[in-house]
Every structure is written in structure tokens, then in C-alpha cells.
Amino acid sequence: MKNYFIAKSRRLRSTPYTSRIEKQGVTAYSIYNHMLLPAAFGSLEDSYHHLKEHVQIWDVAGERQVEISGKDSAKLVQLMTCRDLSKSKIGRCYYCPIIDDNAGMINDPVILKLQEDRWWISIADSDVILFAKGLAIGNNLNVKIFEPNVDIMAVQGPKSFKLMEKIFGEKITEMKFFGFDYFDFDGAKHLIAKSGWSKQGGYEIYVENTKSGLALYDKLFEEGKELNVKPGCPNLIERIESALLSYGNDMDNDDNPLECGLDKYVSLDTEINFLGKDKLKQIKKNGLIKKLMGVIIEAKEINVSKSIELIDKDNQKIGELRSGVYSPHFKKVIGIAMINKPYYNLSQTFKISINGTIFEGKVCDLPFI
Secondary structure, X not given: OOOOOOOOEOOEEOOOOHHHHHHOOOOEEEEEOOEEEEEEOOOHHHHHHHHHHOEEEEEOOXXXXXXXXXXXXXXXXXXXXXXXOOOOOOOEEEEOOEEOOOOOEEEOOEEEEEEOOEEEXXXXXXXXXXXXXXXXXXXXXXXXXXXXXXXXXXXXXXOXXXXXXXXXXXXXXXXXXXXXXXXXXXXXXXXXXXXXOOOOOEEEEEEOOHHHHHHHHHHHHHHOHHHOEEXXXXXXXXXXXXXXXXXXXXXXXXXXXXXXXOHHHOOOOOOOOOOOHHHHHHHHHHOOOEEEEEEEEOOOOOOOOOOEEEEOOOOXXXXXXXXXXXXXXXXXXXXXXXXXXXXXXXXXXXXXEEOOEEEEEEXXXXXXX
């Protein structure tokens, strides 16, 4: 496939780490929240194996924050998500589907509770800040909403715990998953969460002090030499194998959280008020008409830049492939697909056209690993 250059501009923002990762050999970018997001450092498969065995430093500054503070901040945050946050605690992260009045997915961020009246919504790729401002104005809520200057770097992989302990001490290894705390480095405090967009374990560092953050970036590589540290980025193979959903790829505003398998983050039997609650109740009562599932395809390569139809033996459309990649573990193409009712069962087979060639496949459960 032919590669094209990205024309950088003011509205396509670089990150504080861009000059460093370009010296380190980034070979591809994606765009995330109007910002450059590294997408490859050489071979996808080599990076996959390295991530599962060692430790990587990721520039994920494109994962922007929407800060909501003020007297009505908790009310607004709850209005945006179908997950019950009434018992949420300061110092914890919460994965939260954000939906509209028709129960369509707007985003699936991680929400950090900083104080009782201050929150960060760590968003996937979409303009959630405009959605939040619209809800606040429409409901006459006393809140302040803005994008703070926070540039995340992630430390991911099984050796991430050893690397972070070398810099921040044993305390950082004692944090629970989806917890966060503040740690000192180079004269600045950094919010660090035990989280990240991989299943290999690690941390996300929410950098507010750019100078200190860049020094920390360099220190991680210096201290990580004996741990075989490398620059990296969210890995498509590892993501799909682990069924880490990607908003805009696996799901969008035409899908609801029940169809996306996010049932445990949907609170319909509580007293909380959120946008789209009545619609979700109706959807649950009527039953799902489609559902995100895994698929295994008897092919060796694929590139998914748009949805690809899945057809049964009678040439009926059973669904569409949303994400796909060759898995070195399964030695086949695996993917995440939206499967229509009544085809979302584990015995369902299909055909798919990839670059003009027909391949066989079957539906399976998620995650793959």
C-alpha cells in the first residue's frame, strides 16, 4: 500500500514529544483529537512481540482531557455517561461509555475523579468538549469546561513496573489498577495512573509541566536500557487480540453500549439520571438487533480502512468487519465485527472479499486472548 506524507499545520497539533519520537524512528502517524498520534515504529509484528516481552514508552498526548469543575460538575458528568458514578472515589479512574439522547455512543473515555467537584474526561477521538458544553448550557449547569494542557505519555509492557519503580520507588508498584496518585520528578508533581491501552500492564503519566515531562521522558529511556526499552505506540495486533475497543473503528454513534458488549457499564436499575436512559431501557426490553463479536478469517493479511461486508452461504449480509489484522499467534486474520441478529452465534460462518479475493471465516467470542 502506498504511503503518503502528513502536512503538519497549526490545526494538526504536534505533541511535546514529537521531535523526540521522530529522532527515534517513528514511521507512521494517525490523527487523534486533531493531534499527531504515532502509529508505527517499523514492523507492527516486531513491536507486538517487544510490547509483550519488554517495555515501551508511548507518546499518547493525543488522548486529550476535558476538564469539568464547579458546583454542578458531578451532575454533568453523570448526565453524560450511563455508568453509575454516584459512589465514585477521588483517586480512581472509571471506564465510562458516553451516549446521546438516542443511546448512540459519543465516546468511551476513562474518567478521573480529581476532587468532588473536579473531573478529567480522558477522551478517545471525538469532540466531547463540545458535547459537554452543549449539555451544560442546555441544562443551565454551573460548571467550567475546558481542555487543560495535559500531554500523556504511557509506559507499557511487563517490565514497565520495574522501570517505574527505578524512578519513583516501590510506592508506584503498590497502586491498584485504575488508581492514580501524584509523584514528584524534577521539581514537579505528575499525576500517574495504573492504566493504559494494552493488556500488558503499565502506567499513564499525565504531564502538566512540559519541561519536567520531557526530562522524565529522557530519564525513562536512560533507566530502561537494561530492560530493553523502546519507543512504541498502541499496537493493532495486541489491541484486537485483547478486544480493546476503538471508538471510531469498532463502534460509533450508530451503535449503543449494549450492542458493543459494555453491559456492565450500563446502570439502568439505579436512580441516577443520564441522557438516553429511557432509550436504553427500550433497547434492552426489545432485544439487540446487532452485536460486536470476534471473527477469524482464513487469510494472511488485511488492511481495514472502512467496514467490509460479511456474507453467508446464501449471499445474505450477516454483518460488517470493523477492525482486522493478521495475528502471529493465531497465524490467521482476526477482527472485531458488528454481527446482525440472528447471526451472532459461534457456529456462524461467512465469506469476505479482501482485495478482490474471497476468504472463509467464522464468528467467535471476544476477547481472543
